[in-house]
Amino acid sequence: MxxxxxxxxxxxxxxxxxxxxxxxxxxxxxxxxxxxxxxxxxxxxxxxxxxxxxxxxxxxxxxxxxxxxxxxxxxxxxxxxxxxxxxxxxxxxxxxxxxxxxxxxxxxxxxxxxxxxxxxxxxxxxxxxxxxxxxxxxxxxxxxxxxxxxxxxxIGRDFVSTVLNAAADPTCPWLAVPTDRFASxxxxxxxxxxxxxxxxxxxxxxxxxxxxxRCSRYDFAQAILKAAHMEDKLELHPIRAADAGSTPSYTxxxxxxxxxxxxxxxxxxxxxxxxxxxxxx
Missing domain, CATH: 3.40.50.720 (NAD(P)-binding Rossmann-like Domain)
Structure with a gap:
């Protein structure tokens, strides 16, 4: 062993x-x-x-x-x-x-x-x-x-939980998510x-x-909401990574x-x- x-x-x-x-x-x-x-x-x-x-x-x-x-x-x-x-x-x-x-x-x-x-x-x-x-x-x-x-x-706090928590929060009507960051x-x-x-x-x-x-961060968020049947609970705002203080990425x-x-x-x-x-x- x-x-x-x-x-x-x-x-x-x-x-x-x-x-x-x-x-x-x-x-x-x-x-x-x-x-x-x-x-x-x-x-x-x-x-x-x-x-x-x-x-x-x-x-x-x-x-x-x-x-x-x-x-x-x-x-x-x-x-x-x-x-x-x-x-x-x-x-x-x-x-x-x-x-x-x-x-x-x-x-x-x-x-x-x-x-x-x-x-x-x-x-x-x-x-x-x-x-x-x-x-x-x-x-x-x-x-x-x-x-x-x-x-x-x-495994704990991650992007999936962030999206689901936002969708379950009535005080959070929308979430900004980059469309130009790609990974798996x-x-x-x-x-x-x-x-x-x-x-x-x-x-x-x-x-x-x-x-x-692979997908973008925005695609990922959409898929999370769809899988949870919560598309109508949260509006996703597509943004560029630079607008969120980040950089575009394909990794x-x-x-x-x-x-x-x-x-x-x-x-x-x-x-x-x-x-x-x-x-x-």
Whole structure:
């Protein structure tokens, strides 16, 4: 039975993985910052040496894009140095390191989906700090799995809950949503199922895991309301990303490595979204 250390287990992604991973196959060790501050090398080394996990999964992260811009020290400490510390500990034990990353490691002005062989070129500080974490893991740990995903929902406060809460609020008659930001909405269920599959196969390398297809943020909001039968509860105002203090972006990911390895892909994004919203009702 593999011993799996999940760091950041109290976060949304950590909780989803703790729920997903089969307890008959894995012995889970779940920690959060109260037990181990992964930004402190000595704490990571001591915990890893005492527990000797076979797999270390890093679910910690500073994912607030605006917050990263205003507090770059925290962004690099959490998104880069924490993965470095965990990668060093994993390599010392011969363990496998699983690191989560993002579509934001790529340039935003593409017109084609990015696969795992495309060169990253992050523009935001969030993307730069996540790429720095990737690079630490790749260079410091021989046995690593880096998982990039995008627009993940179904794990706490996310875009789906934002739209549904706005639709249920009689004091919120409309919501402004960009029409020029594109990616692949991804169900947490599909993401964690694919990660478990990769762990089961002892797969190494960089993998994109997103639900199939792509849409704009505006299309996504429309699909959420339609699936929830709430189209008449909220008016969507199409805007440009610049009007919302953001930039246009096309960071659609292609699950090329899953296809090359003949591994199952996540579902089409609308199918996964409809099932998730039906589960809420």
């Amino acid at each position: 593999l011993k799996v250390w999940i760091s950041g287990a109290n976060g949304h992604l950590g909780q989803a993985l703790c729920t997903r991973l089969d307890r008959e196959k894995y012995q889970l060790i779940a920690t959060d910052v109260a037990e181990v501050d992964v930004t402190v090398p000595a704490e990571v080394r001591a915990f890893a040496d005492a527990n000797r996990p076979d797999v270390i999964i890093n679910c910690t992260g500073f994912n607030d894009e605006d917050g990263c811009e205003t507090d770059p020290d925290r962004a690099y400490r959490v998104n880069a140095l924490a993965p470095r510390n965990l990668a060093l500990a994993a390599d010392a034990l011969g363990a496998k390191m699983v690191q989560f990353s993002t579509d934001d490691v790529f340039a935003k002005a593409s017109h084609h989906p990015y696969n795992e062989f495309d060169a990253p070129a992050p523009e935001s500080l969030y993307g730069k700090s996540k790429l720095a974490g990737e690079e630490f893991v790749r260079t410091l740990c021989h046995r690593y799995l880096i998982v990039r995903s995008a627009w993940v929902y179904g 909405p991804t169900s947490a269920d599909d993401l964690t199922a694919a990660v478990e599959q990769l762990i089961d196969h002892d797969t190494l390398g960089i993998y994109h895991i997103v639900c199939q297809g 659609v990911l292609d699950n090329l490595m899953l296809r090359l390895d003949n591994l199952p892909q996540p579902r089409p994004w609308k199918e996964a979204l409809n099932e998730y919203i039906n589960s809420l009702q």
